[in-house]
Amino acid sequence: MSDLVAPRLRFAPSPTGYLHVGGARTALFNWLLARRTGGTFLLRIEDTDKARSTDDSTRAIFEGLRWLGLDWDEEVVFQGANLPRHQADAAALLARGRAYRCFCTPEEIAERRAAAEAAGGAFAYDRRCDHLPAAEVERRVAAGTPFVVRFRVPAGETAWDDLVHERISFPNKDIDDFVILRSDGTPIYNLAVVSDDIAMRVTLVMRGDDHISNTPKQIMLYEALGAPLPRFAHLPMIHGTDGKKLSKRHGATAVGDYQHLGILAPAMVNFLALLGWSPGGDFEEVMTLDQLVHAFSTDGLLRKASVFDPKKLEWMNGQHLAKLPIHEVEALVAPHFARAGYATVDELSARRDWFHHLLEQLRVRARLVDELVAQAAPYFGETVAYAPDAVAKQWKDPAAVRPLLAAVRETLEAHLDWNPVMMEEAMRALADAKGVGAGKLLQPLRVALVGTAASPGIFDVMVLLGRDRTLRRIAAAEARLAEMAAA
RNA sequence: GGCGGUAUCGUCUAGGGGACUAGGACACAGCCCUCUCAAGGCUGGAACACGGGUUCGAAUCCCGUUACCGCUACCA
Numbered sequence: 001m002s003d004l005v006a007p008r009l010r011f012a013p014s015p016t017g018y019l020h021v022g023g024a025r026t027a028l029f030n031w032l033l034a035r036r037t038g039g040t041f042l043l044r045i046e047d048t049d050k051a052r053s054t055d056d057s058t059r060a061i062f063e064g065l066r067w068l069g070l071d072w073d074e075e076v077v078f079q080g081a082n083l084p085r086h087q088a089d090a091a092a093l094l095a096r097g098r099a100y101r102c103f104c105t106p107e108e109i110a111e112r113r114a115a116a117e118a119a120g121g122a123f124a125y126d127r128r129c130d131h132l133p134a135a136e137v138e139r140r141v142a143a144g145t146p147f148v149v150r151f152r153v154p155a156g157e158t159a160w161d162d163l164v165h166e167r168i169s170f171p172n173k174d175i176d177d178f179v180i181l182r183s184d185g186t187p188i189y190n191l192a193v194v195s196d197d198i199a200m201r202v203t204l205v206m207r208g209d210d211h212i213s214n215t216p217k218q219i220m221l222y223e224a225l226g227a228p229l230p231r232f233a234h235l236p237m238i239h240g241t242d243g244k245k246l247s248k249r250h251g252a253t254a255v256g257d258y259q260h261l262g263i264l265a266p267a268m269v270n271f272l273a274l275l276g277w278s279p280g281g282d283f284e285e286v287m288t289l290d291q292l293v294h295a296f297s298t299d300g301l302l303r304k305a306s307v308f309d310p311k312k313l314e315w316m317n318g319q320h321l322a323k324l325p326i327h328e329v330e331a332l333v334a335p336h337f338a339r340a341g342y343a344t345v346d347e348l349s350a351r352r353d354w355f356h357h358l359l360e361q362l363r364v365r366a367r368l369v370d371e372l373v374a375q376a377a378p379y380f381g382e383t384v385a386y387a388p389d390a391v392a393k394q395w396k397d398p399a400a401v402r403p404l405l406a407a408v409r410e411t412l413e414a415h416l417d418w419n420p421v422m423m424e425e426a427m428r429a430l431a432d433a434k435g436v437g438a439g440k441l442l443q444p445l446r447v448a449l450v451g452t453a454a455s456p457g458i459f460d461v462m463v464l465l466g467r468d469r470t471l472r473r474i475a476a477a478e479a480r481l482a483e484m485a486a487a
Numbered sequence: 488g489g490c491g492g493u494a495u496c497g498u499c500u501a502g503g504g505g506a507c508u509a510g511g512a513c514a515c516a517g518c519c520c521u522c523u524c525a526a527g528g529c530u531g532g533a534a535c536a537c538g539g540g541u542u543c544g545a546a547u548c549c550c551g552u553u554a555c556c557g558c559u560a561c562c563a
Contacts, residue, residue: 014563049562106561113560122489122559148561165492174490174559182561189563213491213558236493237556245556271499274512278500285499285512302500305556309498312513322526365525375524394523427522442522454524 007204007231009034010042011065011072012079012193014049015057018254019064021308022208022238022246025272029235030206031070032273032296042200043072047080048192064255068265069289077200079192086187089195089225090149090180098224099180101147102129103140125150125177149181151221158216163206163233164301170216178217190214194221202230209234233298236276237305246308258313262369264332266324267317275306286319318367326356329363336373342380358464361456375455379464384451384473386480394447398484401444405481407434408445409474418467420459427459448477 011027013019019027034041045061047053065072093099102125109125116123130152132140140147153176159169180191187195193214197205212234222229240250252258258268270287279295287295321329330352334345348355358379359372366372378384395401411430415422431438442458449461449470462470 012563016563046563052562102561109561117488120488124489146561168491170491176559179561184561186561188561193563208557209492210557211563214563216491234492239556241498243555274499276499281501282511283501304493306500307498309513312499315513318526362525364527367525390523424522431522437522439522446523452524456524458522 006037007033007039008042008200008202009039009204009206010044010197010200010202012044012046012196012207013061014046014052015054015061016049016052017057018060018256020246020253021255021258021272023061024064024068024255024268025238025275026206026208026235027065027070028068028269028272029277029296029301031072032293033204033206033298034073035293036296039204040073041070042074042077042202044077044079044196044200046189046192047078048083048186048189050080053080060254060256067259068255068269077196079196082192082196082199083186085199086192086195087181087185090187090191093151093180093224094149096224097152099149099151100130100177101137101141102150102177102179103132103145103147104129105146127152127177130177146183148179148183150177151180151217151224153177153217153220158219160215160219160229160232162212163204163231163298164236164303165209165212165234168212168215170213172216172220175216175220180221190217190221194218194225194227197230198222198225198227204231204233206233206235209236233301235301236303238275239305239307241307241309243307250308251310262336262371262373263313263317264320264324264369267313267320270320271313271316275308276302276304278302286316286323314367317369318364321363321366321369321372326359329359330355333359333369333372336369337376340373340377342373342376354464357460361460361464365454365456378450378452378455378461382469382472383476384449386447386451387453390447390451390453393453394443395481395484398481402478402481402485404434404436404441405444405448405474405478408441409471409478412462412467412474413471418463420457420463423459423462444477445474448474 009030011023011030013023013027031041033039043065045058047058062076090099094101104125112126113123129147129150153172156172157169158172158175159167162168178190179188181187215232215234219229238246240246242250246253252261255268259265266289269289270285270292273287273292273296274285277296278300279297280300283295324332330348334348334355337343337348338345358376362372362375366375407430408427411426412423415426427441428438431441434441443453446455446458446461447453449455449458449465455461456464465473
């Protein structure tokens with residue numbers, strides 16, 4: 001890592017779907033290293049596959065990165081715009097004799113491949129077009145015969161010192177003379193990537209380890225093009241709970257899915273950072289983006305694929321929800337409250353002290369923003385919905401509960417000073433006077449106030465609700481209990 | 488099939504020859520706290536894939552086996 005001085009890194013997704021958690025993690029590591037070392041983080045959209053690339057996907061990638069807080073340096077590069085250079089590089093390779101035209105049709109290749117496989121062997125292009133006399137090649141080109149350009153793989157071995165795997169090497173004999181330019185003149189992935197990485201002066205290529213077998217081909221291309229080699233770092237994959245590559249079968253796989261599920265961006269980033277990387281030793285797992293930047297190093301990169309555990313992500317989210325400065329939580333969740341129809345963001349900020357108090361009470365009890373929003377319902381509006389299970393348990397004997405709640409209401413009505421200490425003293429005194437435990441009073445009261453069996457401390461609930469609304473809700477509960485007793 | 492990669496609790500991981508009766512976190516179970524639910528604290532069960540080496544000594548080094556993953560396109 002000591003030789004990584006201000007590296008130029010890039011994240012190069014193809015816009016054929018939403019920003020996947022695996023891609024997000026790759027982007028994150030590139031970004032983290034760039035920010036840690038004072039390097040540069042570039043973004044390139046690999047849209048050369050026109051059939052599968054969409055503008056929607058491109059937008060989703062931008063939005064996903066922005067949501068995570070991963071900002072990129074310099075202008076976004078669209079690979080499709082570099083077609084002329086890709087073709088020029090292919091032509092240069094042809095001119096230098098490092099590549100050759102191949103007139104074999106896709107059908108012929110497929111046939112030979114099938115035959116080789118039927119014979120139990122592996123197919124390898126036999127270089128027959130490389131042996132064509134120059135005059136014959138000229139004749140076919142002049143005649144307009146379609147051709148692809150193949151790279152002539154030299155003899156020997158191709159190896160590199162991977163930042164995560166150390167030395168990896170491939171005997172060149174196992175690598176086919178791969179196509180670099182299609183018959184329609186467009187470049188194949190490996191050529192486009194190398195051409196662009198050279199043009200963008202990328203010095204460290206950090207990507208998924210599914211690219212390991214592309215790497216020797218790319219290294220040969222760099223050498224043939226006379227360009228300096230970048231360093232390579234191949235990150236392990238992220239798998240689903242069943243150990244298989246993450247896919248829709250595993251539920252949410254796009255970062256946008258988690259955003260909508262109520263995961264906070266800092267939690268998502270924190271969770272992703274710890275998949276395939278570790279600061280080493282004993283460390284606090286809950287970290288801010290800033291702490292991640294300071295702790296990040298390629299030394300901590302792991303080789304083993306990891307399993308994406310949604311349970312731990314939720315836990316992580318709960319941790320961030322509970323630890324973030326309250327104003328940040330407000331900014332993050334207020335829009336969700338607005339969407340739930342409770343109040344507008346402006347209305348909430350107009351009652352900021354109250355809202356912060358509410359969030360303080362709710363945030364340790366929720367893991368997802370959606371849960372928090374759902375739990376906030378009783379604090380907005382006049383009425384509450386009584387949950388059947390809570391009613392069945394705490395209002396089991398309506399005839400006995402009603403007078404208790406009436407006594408609670410009367411006691412509270414006698415106090416004008418609406419503070420939790422006073423209320424608690426009064427309630428405990430009342431329980432004593434009635435000869436019951438505090439729970440016998442407070443649990444039915446909780447149902448009356450929020451409609452559920454679980455909530456923040458009941459005295460905080462009353463403060464949050466306010467004196468008048470609290471008293472009205474108790475009265476409403478008494479009425480309801482009277483109906484139940486009569487039924 | 489060929490080539491490449493990987494292998495520590497169910498999961499994320501610490502570990503770089505003796506400090507390992509293998510540590511932490513998530514999840515799970517129990518207890519404490521307590522007006523409920525969370526949060527928090529404590530406790531518990533739970534792993535070095537297998538077989539050979541090397542060494543006085545191996546989770547750590549080497550080889551093999553097995554399993555899993557990736558690549559093997561005129562996809563990226």
